[in-house]
Amino acid sequence: MEIPKLHIIQHSRCIPLLFLLQLSSLQFASLGYNVPDKYFINCGSDDSVTESGKVYVGESTLQATFSSSNTERNQSSVPSPLYQTARIFRRDSWYKFDIDKNGTYLVRLHFFPFSSPTNLSSARFNVSVPGFWLLQNSDGRNDTNNNSALVKEFFMEISTPSIKITFRPLESSFAFVNAIELFVLPLHLISDNVAHFAPIGGTSPLSGGLYSRVLETKHRLNVGGQSTRDILLRNWIPDDIYLTYPENAKNRSAYQGQIVPRVGDDADGPNATSYTAPSEVYGTAKESKNSSDNATELGLFNLTWALPVDNNTDNFLRLHFCDYVSPQVGLTYFELSIYDAHVMQVNSDGNVSNELPAPYYYDFVVSSDNSGYIKVSLTPNGTAPVRNAFLNGLEIMKVIESSNSVPADLDEHDSDHNRLPVLLGSALGGLVLVVVVVLLGFLWRSKMRKEKPVENSDWLPIPVNAGGSSHSRLTDITSHGSPLPNINLGLKIPLIDLQLATKNFHASQLIGKGGFGNVYKGVLKNGMTVAVKRSQPGSGQGLPEFQTEIMVLSKIRHKHLVSLIGYCDERFEMILVYEYMEKGTLRDHLYNTKLPSLSWKVRLQICIDSARGLHYLHKGASGGIIHRDVKSTNILLDENHVAKVADFGLSRSGPADTQPHVTTGVKGTFGYLDPEYFRSQQLTEKSDVYSFGVVLLEVLCARAVIDPSLPRDQINLAEWGLLCKNKGILQEIIDPSIKDQIDQNSLRKFSETIEKCLQEDGSDRPSMGDVLWDLEYALQLQKGANATQREPYEDSSSSVSASLQLPNVRRLPSLSTLSEADDTIVRGDESDSVVDSVFSQLKIDDAR
Template sequence: MAILYLHRIVESLYILVVFILQFSSLQFPSLGYTFPDKYFINCGSDSNVSESGRVYVGESNLGTSFVSSHSEKSESAAPSPLYQTARIFRSESWYEFSIDANATYLVRLHFFPFSFPSNLSSARFNVSVPGFWLSQNFDGGDHTNNNSALVKEFFMHIPTSTIKITFRPLPSSLAFVNAIELFIVPLNLIADQVARFTLDNRGVLSTYTGLYSRVLETKHRLNVGGQTTNDTLLRKWIPDDSYLVYPGNAHNHPAYKGQIPYHVHDDSGGPNATRYTAPSDVYGTAKESRNASASAEDIQLFNITWALPVEKNIDHLLRLHFCDYWSPSSGLLFFQLSIYDNQVMPVNNDGNVSKVVPSPYYYDFMVRSDNSGFMRVSVIPNASATIINAFLNGLEIMKVIETSSSVSDGQESNSRHISLPVVLGSVLGGLVLLFVVVLLGFLCRLRMRKEKPVENSDWLPIPVTAGGSSHSRLTDGTSLGSPLPNINLGLKIPLIDLQLATKNFHASQIIGKGGFGNVYKGVLRNGEIAAVKRSQPGSGQGLPEFQTEIMVLSKIRHRHLVSLIGYCDERFEMILVYEYMEKGTLRDHLYNTKLPTLSWKQRLEICIGAARGLCYLHKGAAGGIIHRDVKSTNILLDENLVAKVADFGLSRSGPLDTQPYVSTGVKGTFGYLDPEYFRSQQLTEKSDVYSFGVVLLEVLCARAVIDPSLPREQINLAEWGMLCKNKGILQEIIDPSIKDQIDQNSLRKFSETVEKCLQEDGCDRPSMGDVLWDLEYALQLQRGANAIPREPYEDSSSSLSVSLQLPNVRRLPSLSTLSEADDSIVRGDESDNAADSVFSQLKIDDAR
């Protein structure tokens, strides 16, 4: 009886903790983006006014927290009602706003320096948000003679619950503002990670990460080939004609009749455009080459070039919009994109999104401006295309504003405005929570002494009516609105279990970070240590990658593939739980690390393990799977240094028997990306083989695959490594720590394998089965003529073990058709047809 009573007490307390934890971390993002109704402020006025179809609310009518100090209002006879009033500041003052969610926001500040009754043209001031100067030394006189307002537009990721916009008059001057807009923008409108173009590297692209920790200021937004238009986010697009360098080379293509169709969800990431990326008016107009009929020798002379004024030697986000709405089908038109006269990449029609024409898409580049004060962008026709043309639909340039130590982060001033009841409530709430948790722990320990642990608890999180805590993205519907079939619900883990396992996702538990989000170390209820990967709002990866990872890993199991323990999709969370890999990534052990150096034999064994995992993906898994993001950070090591391939968010089902490839937008990581796939957008298993070849070279040389600090010819490891091999000097770039360990026969076989993997044409590359054979052979050559028995954790099922006992084994037939069926565990329906039906859903094209 006492035990039953104790059980009820513990259950009640557990439910209380669940409620508190869920309530404390509750977020309510919408399923789809809806244009917000706040904040649009008519500064210096108590009246509401309408402008561009939007109501700007008078300051006294704001129904939320609003702070402005040391200010006065003034009125004028400006033509627009929005600019007939202004809030004037004689000393440092601010507006403070409450924020609904941790997300990216758009801030617009309107300035119209009227001269009566106050002369605002004499205003000199700075504007800031915590950590950033939005404007310094603003001079109202610079805009006096223009009869329109100056609108400054910024994008910023706001992680806090409030944001303060501060106006600081310069000595003996004043500050003012006529109107303020502040509202959340669609998820993934701006990505945290983009491609980095560096002029010094002659167009070689790398990766830039960290846009969410910067502020972006809009400098140019062009409707190329079109007229001035506004979009649903109230952004203004203007014609591009005044920025053309060679106007005679281009002309406007007739506008598209009707609305441009968008093929992806509002919250999807690039390069697929949504209706919020740019409006139909932009994608339905274009500048195209006027000289498409020129000869093949002269065609590249007829490029279209735009030169736009920018600040010198400053990072800028360049966004280019494309939509071919006149070709009869996709894939017929491709041309070259150039920045600062350096060819960057081929633009291959609009197959990135759909085989249907038209389909809008865009590309983002981080570009550092040069000393000229202009940014030059060109599109160049390609004489080998079926349709010889080059075009552009839209162009945006945003200046990257870095953090400044001279601007307060706002934490101290914000704390002064927290009311006493809020402080007391927080303290008391924290004490109550601490008491409940301690008491719960004590009672649980007492109960465990009297009873055996319960493996499958019946306790479930309490549904929270506001927002729906048990909402499931996977079972309720995908981003396209339909339920995801065949998802393995048996792998679902309650959110409360993961909160308790990771100390409510405490920063101390973080063991890694990636494009998807943070990875936490957690201890599950059964005592198992796990890696918990939790998505973050606006991350490079989204729902499609989350779905793909679950569907791939819930259907296959192999000792060289990281195992999925479970997932959670409650309350709009996207969390994946994997087996914990104690030794981290292969990359962690190769360079820029304090970890012990891996021996050559260890490196070979790791490469062999990864090859086995990839070989099983390609041929052993039902239907075949292409990983699409093979790299050293996606090869993880357990406590015995056994390699396991991870991160299947970009995976695609392999080509069917009726076609040799899968047509898809290019996804992957610079430096590892198959050049043939990059050019043709035709994905095959050989794309993984190329990426794995880069990994092999990375293992041999222990250096980054892209290193902009090196001389030009050495920046790209794949190109540099093959150049050295062809010159017979590969020995010179091998990791010095293992040079003396490598048997020359083993090195020869290994380098031959790398060379075959990195062939330009995919048809010349070996299968993963052949690569595995060669690596096993290289290991046996390293071990010598007498084969060493396998370690207990190695595969014992490989058919190669007998034939590789001698180093002079003759070449066996291709092993690409072999699979490791004894290593796999298929969950659910084990039929090939069922698996094919699952993987046919993996046609994802969202950005990484």
């Protein structure tokens, strides 16, 4: 095997390196492609190891050079030889690879933070190639399975003599990597020319082509089949957990013959080559279940997959098809939709092949919304001779755009010594200015340290693309020539105050993570303890949610809605500051936790508190507000287990009085999402009611709302819970820790409330006010059970209030008459003093 040349260089400064991404004119021989032996690197080791049949060479055989003061090795005894060593970087460092063939390259980075004195799990770092961020603020951990390695896979065009992969530790942290793969791919595996699909506007050519971007693998599904690995060492996994309506689909029997894709690697779609996907993918599929003509016409047997993706990004979709059932071409054709918008008719006709089975694929670039997923649907065509739809494979890759914020690389042959004359020759006055600025900065930092000591004294770096330190996203002039409306500038908090409050966002202050960013505990200068939610600096993502959260929370007040203390948008930061909730999220107390189990009465009260907050949001706030992301992680608990609803970044104003709904893109969280809203994109308050019904079931059963490890009919908690209730076996899935505490009358009322909330039709669901009344009733039934013996509760629809003598159970005021200021739906024995003390510091002139 050829010993490739590799350099690992480190330096804290960089100069520009030209990185061109363009279509290569190099041609492969028709049958000449084999996966190259280079580069497969066992990082942090001098020894070569074999993993999954591939040899990963040790760094000593690569003639690598290291700076011992800045890099180190770490070793472990984990079973996989590839993850027994790691290379650790304390400052910006890179691997440099010589490139001898232009083309599309695959880059895989392996991370496994094994137990070690260095504590690899505390790493925080970025990874870049010239012009592109591959990873930002990564910790190298596999969030879905802590016992598995994190493998990040990227596709990029390289037409330069060499390429550098740079590891950049974040402030006061380090970077590491266990293994690296880089090799050229067959020609035309991915085409530069691809259609961009927009739900409104159809398809159009992607501006600039794919070769000017980098692709990051997000999903690679063997639809209807099992896990498999192909010749390019790509892993394909089953699709079942991503099916939206599993009852509509079935696995097609595997093809018993041999499916031979088009020979060679000179095809450019839609015909599949021998490298597009393996025969194991094209030889299995999911198809529509047989149904009546009428059912199919109503679209009840669509095949739909919803796959998690990053919000508001472009994504490359590849759909694989192979009809190995139809006796001849042209009999089976069906409709492809993305986000419920029609894309094309799929038909294995003569344009693909005159013979079956013939594997083929279609590529699209699709812009995701901020719902957190991409939805792909296949619908049988009612006029087709064979009324069916099928899919064999599905790939989704994130499209990474180039970024000016990536620091340019310094060539390893440059040094400070030979650069000094250039600096001196520029201007002596410039040097004096630098000295003055540094001196003033030192005096300023000394003054701030005297005000309040900070453990981590290194301030955050200003992003390359930042303007002045006071730059504000929210006050930028919009396309209409005016600042964004309704932003309460009185709530702005200087960045320096938040750095002091959180010890400069030190890891010791980290209390949580979410889609928006990290959450830190902090103490403001006035002594108030707060939760500080900070987006990834400079990412540019989440700005609409950031604005929405400020606009919503600066205008509403309720003791069961988390209070916004302030925000910061300096230096391209997006930071939200909330009142601190001592006990964390409701989810933290329900399952997979070491915290003490909550009693049934406490859980009921938490549900009532949350319902009060949502009821006020729907009817007590100006115009009505729909939360759109009700879930157990967005219900927070204070030190007394008083619940407050949080996270209003996806919130929308309710429909006007003359409209029944708001038409909008679907947003929310899997498992909690209202199926009616999912299908129709028509949002109402009843969508929150559905999500809250899932939360109620989660409270009762203490399990995740989506658990792919369970049997198919139990994966979705909402579906499983309703099925158990209808079978009369709901008792079997109740959290064992509270099963003996629950009065049967209280349980029956509570379960009926869940069932009403989870109705398929939004019009059949109760309002949040009615849900609140039912929950209060269930609590009174529970309290009554603890005080007296009663006859069994036979029928929730009958009037039992008189016999139970529940004087505190009363019907709430009519929802139509509840005004914005009518904040009467709170517990009578609670004091407002704590809440008032919080809001007295908000400086909100128009708070309610």
